[in-house]
Amino acid sequence: MLVHEALAPLVTVRQGRLRGIVTDGVHVFRGVPYAAPPFGPNRLRPPRPVAAWTGVREATADGHIAPQSNPAGSDAAAFLPPGGVEGEDCLNLNVWTPDPGTAGLPVLLWITGGAFEAGSAAWYDGSRFARDGAVCVAINYRPGVEGFLHLRDAVANRGLLDQLAALEWVHDNIASFGGDPGNVTVFGESAGAMSIGVLLGMPLAAGQFRGAILESGAAQHVMPAIDALRMGEHLAAKIGRPPTLDAMSGVPWQRLLAALGEIKSELLADPDPERWGVEIVASSMPFHPVVDGDVVPAPPIGRIAAGSAAGVDVLVGTNADDWRLFLAASGMLSRVTDQALVGPVERFGGLSFAAYGLPTDSALAAYRAARPNAEPGELLAAVQTDWWCRVPAIRLADAHAAGVGGTSRTHMYEFAWPSPVAGGQFGACHGLEIPFVFDTVDAGPGQMFGNLLGDEPPRELARQIHAAWVSFARTGDPGWPAYDLGRRAIMRFDAEPRLVDDPYAWERRIWEGIR
Numbered sequence: 476m477l478v479h480e481a482l483a484p485l486v487t488v489r490q491g492r493l494r495g496i497v498t499d500g501v502h503v504f505r506g507v508p509y510a511a512p513p514f515g516p517n518r519l520r521p522p523r524p525v526a527a528w529t530g531v532r533e534a535t536a537d538g539h540i541a542p543q544s545n546p547a548g549s550d551a552a553a554f555l556p557p558g559g560v561e562g563e564d565c566l567n568l569n570v571w572t573p574d575p576g577t578a579g580l581p582v583l584l585w586i587t588g589g590a591f592e593a594g595s596a597a598w599y600d601g602s603r604f605a606r607d608g609a610v611c612v613a614i615n616y617r618p619g620v621e622g623f624l625h626l627r628d629a630v631a632n633r634g635l636l637d638q639l640a641a642l643e644w645v646h647d648n649i650a651s652f653g654g655d656p657g658n659v660t661v662f663g664e665s666a667g668a669m670s671i672g673v674l675l676g677m678p679l680a681a682g683q684f685r686g687a688i689l690e691s692g693a694a695q696h697v698m699p700a701i702d703a704l705r706m707g708e709h710l711a712a713k714i715g716r717p718p719t720l721d722a723m724s725g726v727p728w729q730r731l732l733a734a735l736g737e738i739k740s741e742l743l744a745d746p747d748p749e750r751w752g753v754e755i756v757a758s759s760m761p762f763h764p765v766v767d768g769d770v771v772p773a774p775p776i777g778r779i780a781a782g783s784a785a786g787v788d789v790l791v792g793t794n795a796d797d798w799r800l801f802l803a804a805s806g807m808l809s810r811v812t813d814q815a816l817v818g819p820v821e822r823f824g825g826l827s828f829a830a831y832g833l834p835t836d837s838a839l840a841a842y843r844a845a846r847p848n849a850e851p852g853e854l855l856a857a858v859q860t861d862w863w864c865r866v867p868a869i870r871l872a873d874a875h876a877a878g879v880g881g882t883s884r885t886h887m888y889e890f891a892w893p894s895p896v897a898g899g900q901f902g903a904c905h906g907l908e909i910p911f912v913f914d915t916v917d918a919g920p921g922q923m924f925g926n927l928l929g930d931e932p933p934r935e936l937a938r939q940i941h942a943a944w945v946s947f948a949r950t951g952d953p954g955w956p957a958y959d960l961g962r963r964a965i966m967r968f969d970a971e972p973r974l975v976d977d978p979y980a981w982e983r984r985i986w987e988g989i990r
Contacts, residue, residue, distance in 0.1 A: 486575050488648040491528040495570075496535045501602040502572045504652070506538030509644035510566040510637065513541075513617060518724040521630050522566055522640040538567030541617045542728040543593040544735055553804065554906065554924045558595035566637055568614040568644070570652050571601035577653035581660065581948040584645060584684070585613040586638055588665030588692070588906070591763040592619045592735075598923050603914040607945050610654035614641040618666070620731045623762035624710065625703035629720040631767035635677070638670060642683045660686030660948040664909060666763070668692025668791075672871060673764045675784040676775025682786070686951055688944060689791040690912070691905055693867035694775040694874070695990065696763060702752030703765035710734055710761075735761065746824030756820065757830050757862065776867075780874035785882050788951035789875045790944075791868045792888035792965070796902030798859035802852055803900045811852035826855060831862040832989040841985055861982050864905075866990045869983055872958050884951055885958040888943075889978070891969040892936060895929040911968075914941035933970055940968055 483495040483502045495504035510522035517523055539562030572580070583604055587594035594615070601611030614637075616622060622634025630636070646656045661671050661684045671687050672694030674680040704718075711718035713734040714726055723731075738761055746756045755761060766774055775783075802808040807826075815826040817835045828835045842854050849857070868887070876885040890908040894901040901907070906924045910916045916937045920926040943953040943966075955966045955974055963977035977983075 504534040514563040537597040541565040571605040582654040586663035586667035662688035664690040669696040676778035693871040793864040795891040800904035808852040
């Protein structure tokens with residue numbers, strides 16, 4: 476493909492002037508700082524305003540990413556493109572716009588996934604959103620220890636506060652790129668979607684965005700403060716420091732990442748809920764959002780049901796086989812045994828139904844009855860998909876539909892197109908929808924999950940999904956009936972998209988009171 480590039484016109488934001496680049500008619504500005512570097516005196520503290528600059532700042536290259544570990548294990552990381560260079564000046568973003576001289580365009584702000592351990596704005600290409608009349612923004616924020624280490628004398632959930640700082644920057648500056656600061660939709664996948672689920676319940680985020688799109692993540696991935704504090708104590712003990720802000724902020728980030736790796740190895744070797752906490756054992760995520768009583772005052776799903784997101788249109792969904800990605804990539808899909816499924820958590824960890832709170836014998840019988848030809852690994856993938864993604868998405872849709880009071884809408888989708896790669900063992904797995912959402916299936920294997928698309932991914936399906944996301948950002952309506960507690964209509968995106976009513980009634984019931 477022939478790419479035409481030229482220098483972009485200068486854009487003025489509150490901190491100074493920027494020069495990006497024009498690529499095939501799309502104006503792109505990369506590595507734009509939205510907050511000060513969160514190191515030195517700012518280490519393990521909330522984001523602080525970025526200093527103004529003089530002259531013209533070049534915005535033609537991706538910015539640094541936050542210090543981070545390998546996302547979701549080395550097997551799944553094989554499906555990610557290069558993420559960028561770690562560095563202290565990591566609170567930055569990329570912007571794609573059709574023309575900074577326009578006005579009133581809808582804005583989509585992307586929050587990256589990465590298991591709350593990694594993530595990079597450089598993984599994504601928002602140019603097709605700009606092509607279709609929207610301004611797209613992708614942000615870097617602090618994952619892992621830097622963003623979510625919880626200490627008694629430090630502000631919690633700094634990674635979420637980074638996301639809010641990026642939203643505030645957008646409100647202040649996006650008009651200079653042609654965007655409408657009053658029509659911002661946050662969208663994200665996996666940990667990015669889980670972040671948005673928490674933002675929907677956060678008082679500090681009220682009024683910051685008009686729409687929210689959550690892909691394979693919802694509002695239930697938070698942990699109690701007691702477990703988060705205990706994890707902070709584990710980390711501090713690893714490096715021989717007291718679990719205080721002053722002590723931990725002086726530790727080189729490389730040492731913290733090494734200690735995190737040691738903790739994850741211990742967690743996998745000894746997945747004892749008494750030692751680590753139920754949420755941490757089930758998720759294998761040592762550091763993620765915490766209900767600290769301040770930034771996150773209460774579990775977000777309850778606050779959403781009470782109306783905290785009443786002014787926000789919500790589009791939430793999952794992939795049909797989300798968690799097959801990790802089992803297939805690691806080779807475990809064919810190695811899981813019936814013994815592991817019914818075994819104790821302490822021995823089998825996340826391979827056991829009990830790790831997800833299910834009554835083992837009755838749940839296994841129910842899943843077998845629903846999937847009579849499934850192998851043990853496929854049953855586990857279904858349970859993990861339900862725990863991680865599907866049931867939380869249903870609970871969020873139910874909570875939002877019940878709590879909005881008629882002031883905004885709820886929509887649901889399912890991405891069901893299966894990857895043809897490796898004999899189809901990945902199915903419609905986690906992250907596979909991303910090239911469809913960004914309408915980049917023609918970009919080949921060098922993109923997010925591009926090596927799972929096969930030789931002829933359905934371009935028309937990508938066009939339809941992408942158009943639905945653009946329509947939702949523009950109007951709050953993706954193009955199919957809203958979700959309500961009577962019909963529970965879900966748009967199933969497959970080779971032939973179709974509307975289905977309450978397709979997961981059985982899963983919804985079996986997880987009642989558990990997830």
